[in-house]
Amino acid sequence: MILRKKEFFINEEEKLLYKPTDLISLFGLSKNTIYAMIKMDGFPAIEINGKKYIPAKELDKWISKNVGRSLSFSYT
Secondary structure, three states, rough: OOHHHHHOHHHHHHHOOOOOHHHHHHHHOOOHHHHHHHHHHOOOOEEEEEEEEEEEHHHHHHHHHHHHOOOOOOOO
């Protein structure tokens, strides 16, 4: 089987990982709210070299799982 070149590349607009600042602009939420979400049990954040990242596919799953739920965040 021969793979075409385009199958090896990811669309530049299709991110594998988001930074918290990406979520601020993506969702239109405050920095405090995004970081409170990241601290929630079950939120799909990972740490790489001391920096937080959110896997795009896992974020999609988390959003789907939480549709219709009312979420509140502690800013401590």
